[in-house]
Amino acid sequence: MTSPRSETVAKLTPVLTKRWGVPDAWKIDTYEKLEGYLALRKALKAHPDDLIALIKDSGLRGRGGAGFPTGMKWGFIPQNDGKPHYLVVNADEGEPGTCKDLPLMTSDPHALIEGVIIACYAIRSNRAFIYIRGEAVHAARRLRAAVEDAYKRGYLGKNILGSGFDLDLVVHSGAGAYICGEETALLDSLEGFRGQPRLRPPFPATHGLYACPTVVNNVGTIASVPHIVLGGAAWWKSMGTEKSSGPMIYSLSGRIANPGQYECGLGITLRELIELAGGMKPGHNLKFWTPGGSSTPLLTADHMDVPLDFESVAAAGSILGTTATQIFSDQDCPVYATYKWLEFYHHESCGKCTPCREGNYWMVRIYRRILAGEGTYEDLDTLLDTCDNILGRSFCGLGDGATSPVTSSLQYFKQDYLDYIEGRTAPRLRSAELVGAH
Numbered sequence: 193m194t195s196p197r198s199e200t201v202a203k204l205t206p207v208l209t210k211r212w213g214v215p216d217a218w219k220i221d222t223y224e225k226l227e228g229y230l231a232l233r234k235a236l237k238a239h240p241d242d243l244i245a246l247i248k249d250s251g252l253r254g255r256g257g258a259g260f261p262t263g264m265k266w267g268f269i270p271q272n273d274g275k276p277h278y279l280v281v282n283a284d285e286g287e288p289g290t291c292k293d294l295p296l297m298t299s300d301p302h303a304l305i306e307g308v309i310i311a312c313y314a315i316r317s318n319r320a321f322i323y324i325r326g327e328a329v330h331a332a333r334r335l336r337a338a339v340e341d342a343y344k345r346g347y348l349g350k351n352i353l354g355s356g357f358d359l360d361l362v363v364h365s366g367a368g369a370y371i372c373g374e375e376t377a378l379l380d381s382l383e384g385f386r387g388q389p390r391l392r393p394p395f396p397a398t399h400g401l402y403a404c405p406t407v408v409n410n411v412g413t414i415a416s417v418p419h420i421v422l423g424g425a426a427w428w429k430s431m432g433t434e435k436s437s438g439p440m441i442y443s444l445s446g447r448i449a450n451p452g453q454y455e456c457g458l459g460i461t462l463r464e465l466i467e468l469a470g471g472m473k474p475g476h477n478l479k480f481w482t483p484g485g486s487s488t489p490l491l492t493a494d495h496m497d498v499p500l501d502f503e504s505v506a507a508a509g510s511i512l513g514t515t516a517t518q519i520f521s522d523q524d525c526p527v528y529a530t531y532k533w534l535e536f537y538h539h540e541s542c543g544k545c546t547p548c549r550e551g552n553y554w555m556v557r558i559y560r561r562i563l564a565g566e567g568t569y570e571d572l573d574t575l576l577d578t579c580d581n582i583l584g585r586s587f588c589g590l591g592d593g594a595t596s597p598v599t600s601s602l603q604y605f606k607q608d609y610l611d612y613i614e615g616r617t618a619p620r621l622r623s624a625e626l627v628g629a630h
């Protein structure tokens with residue numbers, strides 16, 4: 193392991209992660225001692241419209257993958273419409289490689305709760321939900337205990353801190369399906385239906401939960417709000433880039449010395465992140481990586497200096513996504529990695545639309561053939577043709593995302609595919625038969 197240089201360490205900007213290392217940070221007493229609920233007191237004295245304006249000014253963009261401007265989303269909620277408004281926090285965190293929301297909820301649950309209360313006050317909502325991944329039992333337990341404590345201290349419930357504002361917050365555990373992270377499938381699931389995406393328009397801003405105006409935001413987005421309220425828009429914008437403002441939690445996994453969460457201003461590079469993580473594991477050289485989870489096209493060692501912000505990653509041909517940087521080395525096979533991701537997409541496809549349901553089914557079969565040493569040159573064309581029929585023709589982003597590792601690995605690592613087809617690489621699978629698959 194190599195130590196990072198001091199100028200690279202200086203690029204760490206712990207904001208959302210700043211309390212994670214403090215003993216018992218999840219307890220309400222500790223949180224209150226560390227500026228906890230100060231932002232709420234400040235926010236409740238402001239006009240809700242001014243809070244929306246503040247979030248717009250800060251340039252905060254959604255941390256759930258698409259980077260949609262948060263203040264604008266809040267501004268879409270119609271006012272004086274006589275309908276209930278809802279805030280739904282997306283805590284499903286299912287994108288492979290992504291691990292920023294669960295540690296946040298485990299280490300600093302009150303930051304999320306405080307953000308929820310401020311966001312609800314801003315959009316005039318009296319009921320909020322945190323939809324958390326079913327498997328995340330520990331995080332859900334901690335979150336529920338924190339919600340209970342927040343009620344006891346008067347931060348939730350009726351007449352919050354004497355302001356006249358009421359809010360109830362429900363923590364709802366999903367059943368564990370990747371598609372339930374897609375915001376409209378999440379809403380269906382929350383309403384008690386099978387989680388499948390809804391046709392849009394109408395959008396959740398007008399017809400969301402129970403057909404009422406709803407904001408759906410990621411955990412990291414909402415947990416950023418108290419920091420912006422306390423620090424101000426200018427301070428927030430002092431981190432990151434002009435169009436991608438603020439700090440971001442980059443989740444590093446794979447062949448590096450110190451995997452984990454590194455919070456830096458948007459626009460840091462992979463080279464710097466790897467340096468912060470103590471370098472690559474001994475004996476490993478970077479071969480390919482995902483900038484934001486497996487739904488974002490793979491990048492290579494040639495892209496180590498691309499600033500990891502929304503615009504620069506798009507210009508490099510990928511997507512910033514959830515900033516889940518999964519790092520693979522020359523000892524990893526891009527064909528096999530893509531196959532494993534595709535098995536995931538095939539398994540998680542909700543089946544509502546044909547391109548994704550059938551396309552992923554067939555692509556898994558082609559990959560098994562290639563990895564069993566029985567692939568043909570035609571298989572590579574069929575893979576690209578299948579992706580062409582999925583991308584842009586699927587009902588939701590799951591189908592589009594499934595094509596990312598396929599097309600990008602074929603773009604950068606076609607030779608690895610040819611090595612299987614032409615017999616230079618030993619087969620990885622004993623048989624192309626799908627044993628036990630569905």
Ligand SMILES: Cc1cc2nc3c(=O)[nH]c(=O)nc-3n(C[C@H](O)[C@H](O)[C@H](O)COP(=O)(O)O)c2cc1C
Pocket residue numbers: 253254255256257258259260282283284285286287370371372373374375376408409410411413414588589590
């Ligand atoms: C298949 C799929 C899975 C998704 N999973 C998540 C998730 O686990 N968490 C999340 O915040 N957003 C997820 N999203 C994005 C949400 O649909 C939505 O854009 C996001 O919750 C909006 O919040 P934000 O504006 O704060 O980023 C997913 C999208 C798709 C297409």
Ligand code: SF4
Pocket residue numbers: 371389540541542543544545546548549586587588589590591592
């Ligand atoms: S793209 Fe896949 S997950 Fe999305 S609606 Fe179609 S079948 Fe379901």
